[in-house]
Amino acid sequence: MTALEMQTRHGEVCPLDTTLKILVGKWKSIILCRLTAGELRFTELLNTLPGCTRRMLALQLQELSQDQIIIKTVDLTASPIKTSYRLTALGTSLIPIIQAMDAWGATYIKTLSSN
Amino acid sequence: MTALEMQTRHGEVCPLDTTLKILVGKWKSIILCRLTAGELRFTELLNTLPGCTRRMLALQLQELSQDQIIIKTVDLTASPIKTSYRLTALGTSLIPIIQAMDAWGATYIKTLSSN
């Protein structure tokens, strides 16, 4: 089920929650950070995520795809088959927010660390 | 445990994840929306959150307090005792991000609904 379906199914829809549901997941935020730089292959992505298993990466990519934040393209002419992932227009429109949250988090960490 | 402790405990710290951990919780985003308008009492807050139990509200407020996003003040001279919650400076600095995410979510919902 997509994040939007999860929301609309139960009464009230808070747009803020919709956005949060899309971003939340063990590896989603960092995947989004990576894809901000451009298209990546499954294994390339995996290699930039130490500690992430293929299963988890596949799951998180699947959810982001269903929410139309990223898109997957498969090159069948290649051998072995190559699959690539990149941000959609919707995903790209999230970048400023991601950057703002990343910056806020960095400030937050510095503030609380200096106590 | 605070969101920051959760992060720093396990190796890598992604500031974006720190921010997300703070915002995620069944009622946190909507609580933050409410407190943006100003200070509120426990019961006042509860009344604006249909479906939220006292236990859940108390839990979410506790976590937000530990993360220093909101602050709780208790008026012992009143009878019955009154407790109020309001945003801290850190919490206030989150408002633009919250508004941006809310706006993005609204656009997202409209975009996907018109398919």
Next chain:
DNA sequence: CGGAATCCAGTGGGATACTG
């Protein structure tokens, strides 16, 4: 009034193994 304690169900995510 504003919680805390206890119990319980659903789910996110880890380990491992298998596949087109």
Next chain:
DNA sequence: CAGTATCCCACTGGATTCCG
């Protein structure tokens, strides 16, 4: 190479009850 399938555990959040 790029995934699925299974099993399992820990944690989030719900229901209910009790307390200062």
